[in-house]
Structures are given as C-alpha cells and as structure tokens.
Amino acid sequence: MDGSSSMAQKTALIVYAHQSSASFNAAARDASVQELKNQGFKVIVSDLYEMNFRASATQDDIIGDLKKPEHFQYGDETMLAWKEGRLSEDIVAEQRKVEEAELIIFQFPLWWFSVPGIMKGWIDRVLTQGFAFTLQKMYDNGGFKGKKAMLSFTTGATQTMFQPDGLNGDVNVVLWPLQNGVLRFCGFQVLAPQIFWAPAHSPLEVRTAMLEGWRARLKGLLAEEPLTFVPTQMFDLSFKGGFKLWPKVKEDQESEPYGFTTGHHLGKRLPPDNQLKAQATKQK
Numbered sequence: 001m002d003g004s005s006s007m008a009q010k011t012a013l014i015v016y017a018h019q020s021s022a023s024f025n026a027a028a029r030d031a032s033v034q035e036l037k038n039q040g041f042k043v044i045v046s047d048l049y050e051m052n053f054r055a056s057a058t059q060d061d062i063i064g065d066l067k068k069p070e071h072f073q074y075g076d077e078t079m080l081a082w083k084e085g086r087l088s089e090d091i092v093a094e095q096r097k098v099e100e101a102e103l104i105i106f107q108f109p110l111w112w113f114s115v116p117g118i119m120k121g122w123i124d125r126v127l128t129q130g131f132a133f134t135l136q137k138m139y140d141n142g143g144f145k146g147k148k149a150m151l152s153f154t155t156g157a158t159q160t161m162f163q164p165d166g167l168n169g170d171v172n173v174v175l176w177p178l179q180n181g182v183l184r185f186c187g188f189q190v191l192a193p194q195i196f197w198a199p200a201h202s203p204l205e206v207r208t209a210m211l212e213g214w215r216a217r218l219k220g221l222l223a224e225e226p227l228t229f230v231p232t233q234m235f236d237l238s239f240k241g242g243f244k245l246w247p248k249v250k251e252d253q254e255s256e257p258y259g260f261t262t263g264h265h266l267g268k269r270l271p272p273d274n275q276l277k278a279q280a281t282k283q284k
C-alpha cells in the first residue's frame with residue numbers, strides 16, 4: 001500500500017455533489033475514498049458544495065481583456081484564456097486535478113434526469129475547449145483517452161421505473177448525454193455507471209448491501225472493460241460527409257438486429273443495456 005507504490009502512485013479524482021455529510025451519497029463517496037486508498041491510490045475529492053464551486057459560466061472565468069467584449073462568446077474566450085494561462089484560479093485548480101487523475105468518479109444524486117446544477121457547472125467550466133477537447137481531438141481521439149471516468153449516482157426512483165416499460169423510461173437513454181456527450185466526447189474510457197436505486201425508499205439492510213456491492217466493485221474497477229461506443233473511424237469526419245457513418249458501415253449493419261448504441265441505433269432496437277454494461281462482443 002504505502003512504501004512500494006509511491007513511485008508510480010495513481011491518482012483518482014472524485015467530483016462530489018451533495019450538501020450533507022449524512023447522505024447516502026456521502027457514504028458512497030467515503031467507500032470510494034477508502035477502497036481506492038487501500039489500493040494505493042492518491043484520492044482527491046472535489047466537494048463542490050463545500051468549495052462553494054461556482055456553477056455559472058461567465059466573463060469572470062477569464063482574467064484580463066476579452067477578445068470580443070461587444071459579443072461575449074464563452075467557448076472562444078475561455079479557449080483563448082486556457083491557451084494563454086488566463087483562466088480563473090478555481091478552474092485551473094480543477095484542471096490540474098483532471099490532468100493528474102487516471103480515474104474520475106462523478107458522485108451525485110440524479111436531479112432532473114441529470115447531474116445537479118453545481119456539477120453541470122463543473123462540467124461547463126472545467127472541461128474547456130482546448131483543454132478537454134478540440135474539433136480534432138474528440139471521442140476516440142480525445143485528449144483524455146488514457147483516462148477512465150464514470151458516473152456513480154443515487155436516484156429517487158426505483159429501478160423498475162427506469163426500465164423501458166417503466167414510468168420514467170429507459171435509463172440507457174438518460175445516461176447517453178452524460179456518458180457519450182460529455183465523458184466519451186472528451187475521450188475518456190467510460191466505465192459502467194454505479195447506480196444506487198432509491199436509497200431513501202430502501203430498508204437499511206438493502207442500503208448496506210448497496211454500499212458493500214460498491215466496495216466490492218471498486219476492488220476490480222480499473223480492470224473493467226469500458227462501455228462500447230462506435231469507433232470514430234466509422235464516421236466520415238468532414239463537413240462534406242456530414243460527420244455521418246460511412247455508407248459501407250451502415251450497409252454492413254443492415255442485417256444486424258440491433259443498432260450500434262443507444263444513440264447510434266439506426267432506427268433499430270437498442271442494444272440491451274448499452275449504457276449500463278460493457279458489451280461482450282466488440283463492434284468492429
């Protein structure tokens with residue numbers, strides 16, 4: 001644990017959003033910290049409420065003059081500020097943590113089918129263009145392709161409510177924007193999410209078992225296969241080609257019963273649990 005690991009110590013970052021240290025989310029965070037430390041990780045926690053992390057993306061994120069003050073464009077201005085080392089201190093501090101981390105776990109309660117606003121603010125402000133992606137460096141070619149990231153969250157709803165025939169609809173669809181649109185877009189290998197279903201409506205023994213399950217999973221987490229997405233080379237990455245699947249790829253897929261992913265379904269049935277589990281057979 002200690003002595004031998006110091007040379008190549010790995011770092012994990014837990015981006016955490018809950019207001020209460022008595023919450024189930026806090027317990028899940030504590031389990032992650034403990035288990036990862038036991039494996040020799042250096043663990044950094046960004047406790048967003050405690051840090052009073054600012055969620056809104058504004059001109060205050062940029063130090064010095066704006067390039068185009070008459071028409072403020074957050075993406076352009078922050079990309080330039082990142083290049084020139086003029087991003088605000090709180091953003092730079094988080095970007096350093098991301099750079100250092102091999103693994104990032106987002107720990108949060110599901111709010112409105114997504115992350116709480118304070119965590120969305122972290123995503124908006126920390127994953128700056130240039131730092132986290134460019135038009136050349138996205139998806140498979142993303143800058144963070146050597147890193148792993150995952151969502152770990154609690155819900156108010158039960159698991160059955162988030163099934164395709166449940167009241168809320170398919171949780172795979174809910175996961176797509178965060179897992180594909182944020183994590184995979186920046187190049188991360190996306191590990192299967194850890195979902196704690198309805199802890200507030202579960203008896204103590206079920207809650208305890210959920211945390212034990214998480215601890216057990218953490219022991220082998222880094223060896224897990226990431227989720228499957230469509231390889232970037234399967235798309236014609238040009239404006240002329242519309243960034244669409246190559247015709248040949250679509251043709252080859254015609255006889256398949258399922259679409260590629262929850263998002264790239266090609267009008268077919270969704271591959272089962274595409275956003276919940278690594279797929280056994282890899283798409284080639």
Ligand SMILES: Cc1cc2nc3c(=O)[nH]c(=O)nc-3n(C[C@H](O)[C@H](O)[C@H](O)COP(=O)(O)OP(=O)(O)OC[C@H]3O[C@@H](n4cnc5c(N)ncnc54)[C@H](O)[C@@H]3O)c2cc1C
Pocket residue numbers: 018022023024025026027108109110111112113114153154155156157158199200201204207208211
């Ligand atoms: C604005 C908003 C939007 C929301 N949107 C959605 C939505 O879209 N979909 C949805 O499904 N839900 C939604 N919810 C509900 C929300 O997801 C849940 O309230 C939340 O996930 C519960 O997690 P928690 O950590 O706050 O639970 P808590 O209420 O803190 O904890 C649940 C139980 O676990 C206990 N506990 C704490 N520590 C331990 C421990 N170590 N061992 C065992 N038990 C422990 C607590 O005492 C408590 O009894 C929303 C809620 C809000 C406020």
